[in-house]
Amino acid sequence: MSDDEAVDAVHRLPHEMYERLGSVTGGGLRFNIVSDAHKNTSSSSSGGDDINPVVETSVQPRANQISSSTTNSSEEYQCIEYTRDGSLFASIVTSSSSAMCENDEDESGGQTTSKTNKTSKTNVVLFDGETNAEVTKISEQFVQGASCVAFSNTGKFLSIYRKGANHAGGTKEKNLSVWEIPSKENDEPKKVFECFQKTFVKQEWPYLQFSKDDKVCARCVTNEIQFYDAEKFEEEKEEEETSSLARYRIPGVALARLSMSETKPTVGVFVPESKGIPGSVRIYEVPDVKKEKGVSEPNAVARxxxxxxxxxxxxxSPDGSALLVCGYCEVDASNKNYYGESSLHFLKADGSLDCKVDLSKEGPVHDAQWSPTSENFAVCYGFMPAKCTIFDAKKCVATYELGAGPHNTIRWNPFGRFIMLAGFGNLPGDVKFYHRLFDGKFKLMGSCRAACSVTAEWSPCGRRLLTSTVAPRLNVDNGFKIWRYNGELLAHVEREKLYEAAWRPRKEGAYPSLGISKNSKRVEGGSASGSVNAIPEKPAAFVPPHLRNKSGGSSTSGMGSRSNSGGNFSLATVSAEEARAGKVKAAVDNIAKKQQQSQQKRVIPGAEPVVNETAAQKKNRKKAEARRAKKLAEEMEAKNKV
Structure with a gap:
C-alpha cells in the first residue's frame, strides 16, 4: 500500500484531538483537526528524475471551540471523559463568578464602600462529540464536589463520584451515583442508583463496573461482591438486607475486576494475605442477575x-479469555531493589491454566500489556536495561524477544499491528516502533526520542502516536508531539500550560487496519529525509581530547549520546547480543533442559533413570504396564494352543 492510498483510507474520517489548557493559555478546552498529506517532490540534484515522498502535517483548531470565560464568570474544566465511540463526552465544570455590592455610607467620611462576593458552583455537562454543542447538564445540587466521571461501555450510563462526603455521627452521605443518559433530545439525565463510597483510589476507579453490553453492574464492598441488574437499578440500603441483589460472599476481598467477555463474563478477585494465609487471585463466573438473588458462596473457576x-x-484480555496479575510487594526479600519486588502471573478464565510468567531476567516488572487481538501479551521487565518479551496467550510461552534497552512503557496500536517501546519518567524518552509480521516476527520500523513525555497514545487509525508533556507532572516545556508509526516527527505544538491531551475515540471499525506503506523508510531519531518536519540536528556534546576515538568516548556512538540521533541515553549499558531482537529459541531449549535435569534423580549406566512421577503419571504408567502384560499373556496362550 502506498502512502497516498493510506491517506485516502483515513481521509474520510479525519483525526481529531482535544486539549485541556490552563488559565495562562486561555483556559478551557481546545479541539484540533490533525490533517496530513503525502506529496511527491522531484529532487533538483538529479534533474527532477528522483521522486522523494514528503510528509506535511498540520494541526488546526476546529470550529465551535468551548470557551472558558465570560464577562463576569470563569469556568474550569477538571476532566474530559468520552464514550467509547466518541459521540459524546462529559466534563466537570466549575464556574466561579464575582459580583460587586455596595455597603452603607461610612459614618466618618460619608463614602460608600464596595465589596466583592465570589461564588462557585459545579456542574457535570454533556457535550456532543461532533459539534461540541452542550447536550444537557446535571445541576449542582446533585453533583456538588464532583471529582470523577466515567461512562459505561455502551455510553448508556454515567457514574459520578463526589468527594468530601461527611459521614460523621453515623450519617453516610451517598456520594457515588449512576445516571442514565437520555436517548432522545431535550430529555434530562435520570438518576437510577446511588450509594456511599467510603474510600477513593484513582487507580481503582470506576468502582461501579459494567459488562460489555451494560446489562450487569458489579461493585466490590467489604467481604462481598454485589451484582446489579442494570435494567432495574435499585438504591442500596446500608442498614437493610438487600435480598434483591446477587451477592458473592468472599471474606477479605480487596479488589475485583469484571471481564469484557461477550458470551460468558467473569470477575477477577484479589484477596490479600492475612494471618499466615497466602493471598490469592480467583476467577468467578458472573451470576444471572435476573434469576439468582441473595447471598451465596461461589466456587472459583480458577485460583x-x-x-x-x-x-x-x-x-x-480484551476478549476476557485470560487474566494477567501484576503483583507488588513493598519489601524485597533479596535486598536488590529499594522499591520492593514485583511478579507476574497468568490465569485462564476457564481454569485450564494458571502459572507464573517465566521471565528470563531478574528485576521488577515495569509494564505488561495485552494485544487488542488477545493472541499475545508483551512484558517489559528486569533491571535496566530492561527486556521486552512477547508471549503467546494460549500457553503463556515466550515467542519473541524485542531486545533490551532503557524502556518501561508498552503500547499496542488498536489493531495489534504495531507496538511501541518507550522509556518515560526517569528515563530519557527513547522510543522504538516495531511491526508485527504474519509469521509472528517483529520488524523494527524506526526510533525517536520523546524527551520529558508523560503520556503516549496511539490514534484510532493506528498510524499516529501522540506524546504529551503535561502539568502538574511537569510544569515546563508543556505541549504535545505527533509521530508517524516509523518514528518520524509530524507535528510539535508547545503550550504555556497543558493539563491533558488525547485523541478523540472513534467507533470500532471506523478505520481500516493498515500496514506499512510501500515507500515507508526506517527513521532514526525522529527525522526522515525529505520531511518538512525534520528535527534539526543539535551540536554534539563536547568530548575531551583524551577520550576521543575510544569506546564510549564519541558523542555519536555508545550509550552516553546526548545528540538528537535517538540513541539510548542511559547509564545502563546494553551489549549487542542483549539489544538484538529475535525468536526465543535458546530460552525455550534452556528451560526444557533444566526441567529434564530437575526431574532426573540419578543416571546409572545401563539402567533406566529414576524419574519423579506425579500420582496421575504413576497411575497411567501402571495401567499401561497392565495392558502390555495382558496382551503378552494372550499371545502366549494363543501360541500354546497352536
Missing amino acids: KSFFRISEVDLKW
Whole structure:
C-alpha cells in the first residue's frame, strides 16, 4: 500500500484531538483537526528524475471551540471523559463568578464602600462529540464536589463520584451515583442508583463496573461482591438486607475486576494475605442477575495463591479469555531493589491454566500489556536495561524477544499491528516502533526520542502516536508531539500550560487496519529525509581530547549520546547480543533442559533413570504396564494352543 492510498483510507474520517489548557493559555478546552498529506517532490540534484515522498502535517483548531470565560464568570474544566465511540463526552465544570455590592455610607467620611462576593458552583455537562454543542447538564445540587466521571461501555450510563462526603455521627452521605443518559433530545439525565463510597483510589476507579453490553453492574464492598441488574437499578440500603441483589460472599476481598467477555463474563478477585494465609487471585463466573438473588458462596473457576504480595493490578484480555496479575510487594526479600519486588502471573478464565510468567531476567516488572487481538501479551521487565518479551496467550510461552534497552512503557496500536517501546519518567524518552509480521516476527520500523513525555497514545487509525508533556507532572516545556508509526516527527505544538491531551475515540471499525506503506523508510531519531518536519540536528556534546576515538568516548556512538540521533541515553549499558531482537529459541531449549535435569534423580549406566512421577503419571504408567502384560499373556496362550 502506498502512502497516498493510506491517506485516502483515513481521509474520510479525519483525526481529531482535544486539549485541556490552563488559565495562562486561555483556559478551557481546545479541539484540533490533525490533517496530513503525502506529496511527491522531484529532487533538483538529479534533474527532477528522483521522486522523494514528503510528509506535511498540520494541526488546526476546529470550529465551535468551548470557551472558558465570560464577562463576569470563569469556568474550569477538571476532566474530559468520552464514550467509547466518541459521540459524546462529559466534563466537570466549575464556574466561579464575582459580583460587586455596595455597603452603607461610612459614618466618618460619608463614602460608600464596595465589596466583592465570589461564588462557585459545579456542574457535570454533556457535550456532543461532533459539534461540541452542550447536550444537557446535571445541576449542582446533585453533583456538588464532583471529582470523577466515567461512562459505561455502551455510553448508556454515567457514574459520578463526589468527594468530601461527611459521614460523621453515623450519617453516610451517598456520594457515588449512576445516571442514565437520555436517548432522545431535550430529555434530562435520570438518576437510577446511588450509594456511599467510603474510600477513593484513582487507580481503582470506576468502582461501579459494567459488562460489555451494560446489562450487569458489579461493585466490590467489604467481604462481598454485589451484582446489579442494570435494567432495574435499585438504591442500596446500608442498614437493610438487600435480598434483591446477587451477592458473592468472599471474606477479605480487596479488589475485583469484571471481564469484557461477550458470551460468558467473569470477575477477577484479589484477596490479600492475612494471618499466615497466602493471598490469592480467583476467577468467578458472573451470576444471572435476573434469576439468582441473595447471598451465596461461589466456587472459583480458577485460583492462584502466593505470598509476599500486598497489591495487584488485574489486567483482563480484551476478549476476557485470560487474566494477567501484576503483583507488588513493598519489601524485597533479596535486598536488590529499594522499591520492593514485583511478579507476574497468568490465569485462564476457564481454569485450564494458571502459572507464573517465566521471565528470563531478574528485576521488577515495569509494564505488561495485552494485544487488542488477545493472541499475545508483551512484558517489559528486569533491571535496566530492561527486556521486552512477547508471549503467546494460549500457553503463556515466550515467542519473541524485542531486545533490551532503557524502556518501561508498552503500547499496542488498536489493531495489534504495531507496538511501541518507550522509556518515560526517569528515563530519557527513547522510543522504538516495531511491526508485527504474519509469521509472528517483529520488524523494527524506526526510533525517536520523546524527551520529558508523560503520556503516549496511539490514534484510532493506528498510524499516529501522540506524546504529551503535561502539568502538574511537569510544569515546563508543556505541549504535545505527533509521530508517524516509523518514528518520524509530524507535528510539535508547545503550550504555556497543558493539563491533558488525547485523541478523540472513534467507533470500532471506523478505520481500516493498515500496514506499512510501500515507500515507508526506517527513521532514526525522529527525522526522515525529505520531511518538512525534520528535527534539526543539535551540536554534539563536547568530548575531551583524551577520550576521543575510544569506546564510549564519541558523542555519536555508545550509550552516553546526548545528540538528537535517538540513541539510548542511559547509564545502563546494553551489549549487542542483549539489544538484538529475535525468536526465543535458546530460552525455550534452556528451560526444557533444566526441567529434564530437575526431574532426573540419578543416571546409572545401563539402567533406566529414576524419574519423579506425579500420582496421575504413576497411575497411567501402571495401567499401561497392565495392558502390555495382558496382551503378552494372550499371545502366549494363543501360541500354546497352536
